[in-house]
Amino acid sequence: MTSAAIASFPPKSVAKNSAEIVNECEYLEVIGKGDHSVLVVEMAALMVEGDLVAARHLWRRYRDDSIRATALEPWWSVAQCMMEWDVASSWVALQVISDGSDSLFSTYANEIVQAYRTRLAPLSLLKSIDVTSKVSSFAVLLNMTEEDCVQFLNSRKDTHLSSDVFQDMEIYTRIVAFLEASANEVHTD
Structure with missing residues (x-):
């Protein structure tokens, strides 16, 4: 069962309807269908939204599960750098994911890059x-x-x-x- 936000899973973009994607992934987790790909999509959508606290909670729920933790680890590395305001390391960690073999994950990483840039350059600052x-x-x-x-x-x-x-x-x-x-x-x- 998928919502209109993710008519096919995994979605081609986590930037479009990211809140709905997070809700759908959480639902899949609750009903026991939260495999590692669902968790990666959820983590990426949370980072697009800038909800790093929820990303941390997602990591903490699965850090002791070796299969899921391995899938989430590169994404958590990005979120952790963002939480610590280590901008340079955030770019490096996103580049590692972007250079990876999976083109879909590369797309997600690029969407996170765009969202992160937008958060780093707040509109009120740009005006002044x-x-x-x-x-x-x-x-x-x-x-x-x-x-x-x-x-x-x-x-x-x-x-x-x-x-x-x-x-x-x-x-x-x-x-x-x-x-x-x-x-x-x-x-x-």
């Missing part, structure tokens, strides 16, 4: 900087050539300017102001 003045440091951070980095960062900046992020930021600012005011009232009473 001049991309061309800091391109070499961003290129190193994002593991890209300077030319590709400028393209990537400019595309992210354009996305930011055309979205409703400013409205969201205003809402969050109001919430924080409310919470700070509430905290001050508690301390002054």
Whole structure:
């Protein structure tokens, strides 16, 4: 039984419908059909989503199962580097998976690369900087050539300017102001 998110298993992409893919993989685990390929798909989808805590819990559930742990180990290595903010090691670990023999896993690794780059270059930061003045440091951070980095960062900046992020930021600012005011009232009473 598979959902519309993964009409065929394993899915060709974990970046599309990653939340649904994670749910389906968890369901397959619960009903006892969580073989090592299901776990790898789940781990990759969790990393695309940036849910490294859930990835750690997945690893901990199976680290003592030699067959499943062997399949998950390269993926856990990536997640662990990301959790420790070891960006350079994250790129190396993703490259190891990408260079592996399985083209599907290589696709997953490349999708994780794109998602990770997006998380490393937050939209709010991009709006406030001049991309061309800091391109070499961003290129190193994002593991890209300077030319590709400028393209990537400019595309992210354009996305930011055309979205409703400013409205969201205003809402969050109001919430924080409310919470700070509430905290001050508690301390002054």
